[in-house]
Amino acid sequence: xxxxxxxxxxxxxxxxxxxxxxxxxxxxxxxxxxxxxxxxxxxxxxxxxxxxxxxxxxxxxxxxxxxxxxxxxxxxxxxxxxxxxxxxxxxxxxxxxxxxxxxxxxxxxxxxxxxxxxxxxxxxxxxxxxxxxxxxxxxxxxxxxxxxxxxxxxxxxxxxxxxxxxxxxxxxxxxxxxxxxxxxxxxxxxxxxxxxxxxxxxxxxxxxxxxxxxxxxxxxxxxxxxxxxxxxxxxxxxxxxxxxxxxxxxxxxxxxx
Amino acid sequence: xxxxxxxxxxxxxxxxxxxxxxxxxxxxxxxxxxxxxxxxxxxxxxxxxxxxxxxxxxxxxxxxxxxxxxxxxxxxxxxxxxxxxxxxxxxxxxxxxxxxxxxxxxxxxxxxxxxxxxxxxxxxxxxxxxxxxxxxxxxxxxxxxxxxxxxxxxxxxxxxxxxxxxxxxxxxxxxxxxxxxxxxxxxxxxxxxxxxxxxxxxxxxxxxxxxxxxxxxxxxxxxxxxxxxxxxxxxxxxxxxxxxxxxxxxxxxxxxx
Numbered sequence: 001x002x003x004x005x006x007x008x009x010x011x012x013x014x015x016x017x018x019x020x021x022x023x024x025x026x027x028x029x030x031x032x033x034x035x036x037x038x039x040x041x042x043x044x045x046x047x048x049x050x051x052x053x054x055x056x057x058x059x060x061x062x063x064x065x066x067x068x069x070x071x072x073x074x075x076x077x078x079x080x081x082x083x084x085x086x087x088x089x090x091x092x093x094x095x096x097x098x099x100x101x102x103x104x105x106x107x108x109x110x111x112x113x114x115x116x117x118x119x120x121x122x123x124x125x126x127x128x129x130x131x132x133x134x135x136x137x138x139x140x141x142x143x144x145x146x147x148x149x150x151x152x153x154x155x156x157x158x159x160x161x162x163x164x165x166x167x168x169x170x171x172x173x174x175x176x177x178x179x180x181x182x183x184x185x186x187x188x189x190x191x192x193x194x195x196x197x198x199x200x201x202x203x204x205x206x207x208x209x210x211x212x213x214x215x216x217x218x219x220x221x222x223x224x225x226x227x228x229x230x231x232x233x234x235x236x237x238x239x240x241x242x243x244x245x246x247x248x249x250x251x252x253x254x255x256x257x
Numbered sequence: 258x259x260x261x262x263x264x265x266x267x268x269x270x271x272x273x274x275x276x277x278x279x280x281x282x283x284x285x286x287x288x289x290x291x292x293x294x295x296x297x298x299x300x301x302x303x304x305x306x307x308x309x310x311x312x313x314x315x316x317x318x319x320x321x322x323x324x325x326x327x328x329x330x331x332x333x334x335x336x337x338x339x340x341x342x343x344x345x346x347x348x349x350x351x352x353x354x355x356x357x358x359x360x361x362x363x364x365x366x367x368x369x370x371x372x373x374x375x376x377x378x379x380x381x382x383x384x385x386x387x388x389x390x391x392x393x394x395x396x397x398x399x400x401x402x403x404x405x406x407x408x409x410x411x412x413x414x415x416x417x418x419x420x421x422x423x424x425x426x427x428x429x430x431x432x433x434x435x436x437x438x439x440x441x442x443x444x445x446x447x448x449x450x451x452x453x454x455x456x457x458x459x460x461x462x463x464x465x466x467x468x469x470x471x472x473x474x475x476x477x478x479x480x481x482x483x484x485x486x487x488x489x490x491x492x493x494x495x496x497x498x499x500x501x502x503x504x505x506x507x508x509x510x511x512x513x514x
Binding site: 032040043045046047048049050051053054056073075076079080082084085100106107108109110115117120123150151153154159160161162163164165166167179180181182183184185186188190192193194195197198200203205206207208209234235236237238239240241242244245246247248249250251252253254256 | 269297299300301302303304305306307308310311312313330333336339341352363365366367372375376404407408410411412416417418419420421422423424437438439440441442443445447449450451452455457460461462463464465466488491492493494495496497498499500501502503504506507508509510511513
């Protein structure tokens, strides 16, 4: 059997410790190809580049591994990997991250890391986004490395079933203190923004976004609960945004006038 | 009873015919406040601006209506409306669009128009994104205006129930030829990209994204089916990306090692 082909991407760029850890773990399992944005793309969500050209350059960052930098968004990276760099090759798995910061709960929709992973799953590639709840570039990656290894192994052994996209978050704890993995659902939560208003040197106003996460779910089967209780959270995710149980609520529109 | 407060936004900017039509229809129902990006933001998905300042300027575009331009993404626009422009006021409805081009099927996740609407619904504001399958800025907006009026009326009469976010697409047909409204689910489909490679004047390569939509759903209860058969499609949408039926598939991860 030939070695699996694993695509590695992220939203923090090629020099983030998170992608280095992920490339190292993925390389234990198969042939790795890396494509990452050439500038940090946090909060880019599912943005794509339609109205300007995209640059793609081969770079020598990881020894013995093909790596490319792209001027576009994380989703652009995955599209270029699929259609240009790895055209005509079957990609067995896409892993995105390891993000510096949480992508649990509603963060998934703002996240470049998870949007890249979702794009790969849309293209038919089983895909996993990894995020670590430690923002520091000096962080200890032994926990994230351990669980990335375990979950990649699970995925490559074709155990994902219908779950073709996983949102994995790892608590900011030493490996020994992490209790294990919880498979859970996305917690309900939202961000309350507070825009800091300031003046530039020319006296013109500008705003800078800041905010606070408000947890709404009280249940114990959510990603936020798992993380707050020392577990790695794994949420099988997908791209169907239909609110199926609300279809009946608006059926009356068909007869309105 | 005081007049409802309606927030209007889009991703094409303040000078698109679509937002002009929507402002005009919304004004029939209540007080309208407009905030739109100061440059086209198609394909921006749920991107937010975290690493740079955001500019916000009051502009005089629509007679007698407060309007603001923002240097950020469509989602930034909604966050600024909620936290700065309309702070301490209750917004009764957010309408986004009318987008020039389809946001049916998987387009919803790439769409700035729909991401703005989704952001409003996350903030607790009932919200509707409108898209018209005619890209031309010369397009006849009588169909979109008619159905926007009908659906806004329905929403303001508190008939949405659990459906706090609607993805509305209007076929590119004369009003008289549109058969009515279908409440439906998001069709399965994907984009196959083809990147056009070219050289800039300095001889450096660049890529420009193009693509083709591939419909996967065969059912007759989807938005694409409705549009192809002369109906306006209305999909109640939401932000929970959990793949609930796949939770069991990966439960084994909890005991893997």
